[in-house]
Amino acid sequence: MSTYQLIIESLKDMGYVMIDQMQDDFDITEYIDDSLEFINYIIALEKRLEIELSDDFLLLDYFRSAKGLAAKIESQFPQIVS
Numbered sequence: 001m002s003t004y005q006l007i008i009e010s011l012k013d014m015g016y017v018m019i020d021q022m023q024d025d026f027d028i029t030e031y032i033d034d035s036l037e038f039i040n041y042i043i044a045l046e047k048r049l050e051i052e053l054s055d056d057f058l059l060l061d062y063f064r065s066a067k068g069l070a071a072k073i074e075s076q077f078p079q080i081v082s
Contacts, residue, residue: 003049003070003080010045028063038063051077 001009007028008018016031032038038060046053054076062069074081 003074004067006048007045007066007070010041010048013044013048014041025065025067028066028069029060032063049073049077049080051080 011018011028011031014037028041032041042053042057051073053073057072062072
């Protein structure tokens with residue numbers, strides 16, 4: 001499973017319904033309502049990917065593009081690239 005797909009699965013793990021999964025990219029922040037949900041999503045993502053994200057990932061801007069986030073994760077954790 002690709003990092004992008006794991007990002008989607010992490011949202012599903014939190015109970016979010018992905019209406020249009022066929023879209024090319026999406027803004028994760030549209031699903032996250034507050035800072036607590038943001039931290040919970042990071043934890044869910046870390047569990048799903050079996051990694052620990054650095055504090056650099058606490059910038060909301062990285063979550064404006066799911067594909068951009070996937071690329072950033074893959075650049076810092078090349079071992080998870082399938």
